[in-house]
Amino acid sequence: MKKPSLIRNLLLSLLIPCTVFLVLEMIAFAKGVRLFANADSWKLFFRAVANVTLTTFALSINLDSGRFDFSLGAVSMLSATVAGTLAQQWSIGPWLTLIVAIAVAALLGLVHGGVYVLTRIPPIIVSLGMALFFEGCAFAYTGGKGVSLVTRTDIIGFSRIGNYILVTVIAVSLIVLLFDYTRFGADYRALLSGQKIAVETGIREVGNALGCYAVSGALMGVVGFISLANTGSQQMSLNFGSIGIMFTAFLPMFIGGWIGRYINKRVGIMLGAVSMALISLAYARFDTASSVQSIISALLLVLFLIYLNNEYAILSRFRKKQEIKE
Amino acid sequence: MGKQTWKERIPTFASTLGLLVLIAAYYIIGAIRDANVAYGLKAVVNQSVVVALVATGAVFIYTLGSFDISLGAATGVSALLGAMAYNATGSLIVMFLVCIGVAVVIGFINSSLASVFNLPIFVTTVAMMSVLSAFMLILIGWNGAGDTIKVKARDVRPLDNIPFKVSMLVAYIALCWFIFTLLPTGREAKFIGGNPICAKLSGIDEKKLAIIASLISAVGIGLGAFLTIVYAPTLNKDTASSIGMDVIIAIVFGGMPVSGGPRSRILSAVVGAFSMGFLSQIMSMLNLGSGFGQMIKAAIFLLVVFIALGSQRSKLLTR
Numbered sequence: 001m002k003k004p005s006l007i008r009n010l011l012l013s014l015l016i017p018c019t020v021f022l023v024l025e026m027i028a029f030a031k032g033v034r035l036f037a038n039a040d041s042w043k044l045f046f047r048a049v050a051n052v053t054l055t056t057f058a059l060s061i062n063l064d065s066g067r068f069d070f071s072l073g074a075v076s077m078l079s080a081t082v083a084g085t086l087a088q089q090w091s092i093g094p095w096l097t098l099i100v101a102i103a104v105a106a107l108l109g110l111v112h113g114g115v116y117v118l119t120r121i122p123p124i125i126v127s128l129g130m131a132l133f134f135e136g137c138a139f140a141y142t143g144g145k146g147v148s149l150v151t152r153t154d155i156i157g158f159s160r161i162g163n164y165i166l167v168t169v170i171a172v173s174l175i176v177l178l179f180d181y182t183r184f185g186a187d188y189r190a191l192l193s194g195q196k197i198a199v200e201t202g203i204r205e206v207g208n209a210l211g212c213y214a215v216s217g218a219l220m221g222v223v224g225f226i227s228l229a230n231t232g233s234q235q236m237s238l239n240f241g242s243i244g245i246m247f248t249a250f251l252p253m254f255i256g257g258w259i260g261r262y263i264n265k266r267v268g269i270m271l272g273a274v275s276m277a278l279i280s281l282a283y284a285r286f287d288t289a290s291s292v293q294s295i296i297s298a299l300l301l302v303l304f305l306i307y308l309n310n311e312y313a314i315l316s317r318f319r320k321k322q323e324i325k326e
Numbered sequence: 327m328g329k330q331t332w333k334e335r336i337p338t339f340a341s342t343l344g345l346l347v348l349i350a351a352y353y354i355i356g357a358i359r360d361a362n363v364a365y366g367l368k369a370v371v372n373q374s375v376v377v378a379l380v381a382t383g384a385v386f387i388y389t390l391g392s393f394d395i396s397l398g399a400a401t402g403v404s405a406l407l408g409a410m411a412y413n414a415t416g417s418l419i420v421m422f423l424v425c426i427g428v429a430v431v432i433g434f435i436n437s438s439l440a441s442v443f444n445l446p447i448f449v450t451t452v453a454m455m456s457v458l459s460a461f462m463l464i465l466i467g468w469n470g471a472g473d474t475i476k477v478k479a480r481d482v483r484p485l486d487n488i489p490f491k492v493s494m495l496v497a498y499i500a501l502c503w504f505i506f507t508l509l510p511t512g513r514e515a516k517f518i519g520g521n522p523i524c525a526k527l528s529g530i531d532e533k534k535l536a537i538i539a540s541l542i543s544a545v546g547i548g549l550g551a552f553l554t555i556v557y558a559p560t561l562n563k564d565t566a567s568s569i570g571m572d573v574i575i576a577i578v579f580g581g582m583p584v585s586g587g588p589r590s591r592i593l594s595a596v597v598g599a600f601s602m603g604f605l606s607q608i609m610s611m612l613n614l615g616s617g618f619g620q621m622i623k624a625a626i627f628l629l630v631v632f633i634a635l636g637s638q639r640s641k642l643l644t645r
Contacts, residue, residue: 136624
C-alpha cells in the first residue's frame with residue numbers, strides 16, 4: 001500500500017486553520033476592517049490560542065479516557081484565587097505566582113482524581129461534586145470578594161505576546177513529551193484502547209488516572225493565571241457558574257481529532273485552537289454581539305459534528321457524483 | 327439467588343433514606359435555631375417543584391443513557407416566550423400553552439438533530455444550550471423593557487400557592503409513572519439504556535424512542551417554565567439558568583444511575599429534587615455562608631451517591 005506523503009499530511013492538517021483564516025480575511029475585507037490591525041489584535045489572538053489550547057488539552061486528556069470533567073473551570077478559578085492571594089500577601093513576582101497557580105491546580109486535580117479512584121463513583125458525577133466543592137472553597141477563601149491585583153503592575157505586565165507564546169510552546173512540548181514519549185504516555189494509550197487487557201497486563205490504572213487529573217489540573221492553573229494577569233482580578237462563581245470555560249474547548253477538540261489523522265493529535269488540537277482563536281479575534285474585530293457569537297460558535301460546532309459523524313456518507317455521495325461525471 | 331442482607335439493601339434505599347434524614351435534620355435544626363419551619367417548608371417546595379418537574383421528564387432521556395445539559399436554557403426560553411405571550415394576550419391559558427409548545431419544539435429540534443445526523447447527544451445539547459442562552463438575550467432585547475420581561479405579579483398570584491404547584495407536580499409524575507412503568511415505552515427505554523446493541527437487535531427503534539423521550543421531557547420543561555413565571559414573574563437572562571445542572575444533581579442524588587438502564591426510576595427525580603431543596607434550606611438555617619454551604623452540599627452529594635452505588639463498584643475504574 002502506498003504511504004501517504006508527508007507534504008499531503010501537512011497540507012491536510014493546515015487545511016482548517018488556513019480556510020478559517022482566508023474566510024475571515026475575506027469577511028474582514030468586505031467589512032473594511034483588518035483582522036490583525038494593531039498590537040492588541042495580536043495579543044488577543046495569542047491569548048486566545050494559549051487559553052483554548054490549554055483548556056482543550058485539559059479536557060481531552062480525561063475525556064479521551066471516558067472521564068468527563070465539569071470541574072475544569074472551578075480548578076482554574078480556585079488556583080488563580082489562591083495564587084493571586086498569595087501574590088498579594090507575599091509580594092511574589094509573576095513567574096512565581098504562575099508556578100504557585102500550577103502547583104495548586106495540580107494538587108486540586110490530584111484531590112479530584114483521588115476522590116474518583118477511592119469512591120469509584122462515575123467520573124462525570126465526581127466532577128459535578130468536585131466543581132461544586134472547589135467553587136465553594138474559592139468563595140469561602142475570599143469571603144465571596146474574589147481577588148484584585150490591579151495595583152500589581154508586574155503581574156498584569158505578564159500579559160504579553162511573548163509570554164503567551166512561551167507558555168503555550170512549553171505546555172504543548174511537555175504534553176507531547178509526556179503522552180507520546182514516556183512510559184506514562186504508553187500506559188495512557190494502552191488504557192485508552194483496551195482498559196481491561198491493559199490492567200490485566202499489569203498497567204497501573206489508578207496511578208495513570210491520578211497523573212492525568214494532576215496534569216489536567218496543572219494546565220487549568222496556567223489558564224487561571226493567564227486570566228488573572230489579563231484582567232487583574234478573579235471573580236467568584238457558585239452553583240456551576242464556572243463550567244462555561246469548558247464549552248470553549250469542544251470545537252477545537254473535535255477539529256484536533258480530525259487533524260490528528262494526518263499529524264500528531266496534540267499538534268492537531270493546537271491547530272484547532274488556532275482556528276478557534278482566529279474566530280474569537282474576528283468576533284472582537286467585527287464588534288459581534290455576545291449572543292450572536294454564541295449562536296455562531298454553536299452552529300459551527302454542530303455543522304462540524306454533522307460532517308464528522310456522516311463523513312463516510314457525504315464522501316461516498318461526492319465520489320459517486322464524480323464517477324457519474326467521468 | 328439468596329435473600330439480600332440488610333447491608334445489601336441499603337444502597338437501594340440510600341436516596342430515600344437520605345431524604346428522610348434531611349427532613350428530620352431540617353425539623354431538628356429548625357427547632358434548635360427557633361426558625362420559622364413552616365415558612366422554610368414553603369421555600370423548599372417552591373425551590374424544588376420546578377426542578378422536580380423538569381427532572382421527572384428528564385428521567386426518560388437519562389434512562390436511554392443520554393444526557394441533556396440544555397434543560398435549564400430550554401426552561402428559560404419557554405418562560406420568556408410564555409411571559410411575552412401573556413403580555414400580548416392577557417390570557418394565562420395562552421401563556422401555559424406557549425410554555426409547553428415552545429418546550430416541545432425545542433425538544434423536537436434537539437432530539438431530531440441528534441437522531442437524524444447521528445450526533446453525540448451531549449455535545450448537541452451543549453450547542454443547544456449556547457443557542458438558547460443567546461436567544462434569551464435576544465428576546466429580552468426585542469422586548470425593549472430593560473433587562474427583564476415582566477408579568478404583573480397580581481395576575482399570577484392566584485396560582486402562586488403550594489396546593490396548585492404540588493397538584494401539577496403529582497399529575498405530571500402520575501403521567502410519567504404510567505408511561506414509564508405500564509407502557510412499552512418505559513421498558514424499551516430501560517432496555518436501550520442497559521444494552522443498546524441487544525435492544526437494537528431486538529427491533530427497538532432507538533431514534534423514535536429518543537424523540538418520544540425528548541417530547542415527554544419537554545412537557546415537564548413547559549410546566550416548569552409556567553411555574554417559574556408564577557413564582558418569579560420578573561424574568562431575566564439568568565432565569566432558570568441553574569436548572570440544567572440542578573436536574574443532573576437531583577437525578578443522581580435520587581439514586582438513578584447517570585448511565586440509565588434498568589435501575590432507572592421516575593421517583594428518583596422527585597426524591598433528589600426535594601433532597602437538594604431541604605439541604606439548601608438546612609444550609610441557610612445554619613447560616614454557614616454560601617461558600618461553606620456549597621462545600622458541605624457537594625460533600626453530602628458525593629456521600630449519598632457513594633452509598634447508593636453499594637456493591638456495584640468494579641475492579642476497573644468506572645468510565
